[in-house]
Amino acid sequence: MHGPVALFESMTEAARKGLSLQRYKGLGEMNPDQLWETTLDCNVRSLLKMQVKKVVEAKDIFTKLMGDIVEPRREFIQDNALTANLDV
Numbered sequence: 001m002h003g004p005v006a007l008f009e010s011m012t013e014a015a016r017k018g019l020s021l022q023r024y025k026g027l028g029e030m031n032p033d034q035l036w037e038t039t040l041d042c043n044v045r046s047l048l049k050m051q052v053k054k055v056v057e058a059k060d061i062f063t064k065l066m067g068d069i070v071e072p073r074r075e076f077i078q079d080n081a082l083t084a085n086l087d088v
Helices: 004-015 032-040 055-066 070-083
Strands: none
Touching: 055 070
16 A cells, blocks of 8 residues: 555554553553653653633533533534644
8 A cells, every 4th residue: 555644654653663552541540650650750740830711611611521421522522623722
């Protein structure tokens, strides 16, 4: 297979050699040494102070995204997925 997708896949595969990627739902799923390396070691962690200017709007979005009701979360993601402003 040729083309941009094949190029991307081959570059991604080459970049991941020697790496192990893992996903966790929460900190309780990590082994103690992983938790120390990624979160608890104060010599390498970063803490950022955040200020929320639109408290009511933030609370509404947080409730939609973290709440127990699936449908509002699905609608929010579908409505905003393509226009999300990612601060990278």
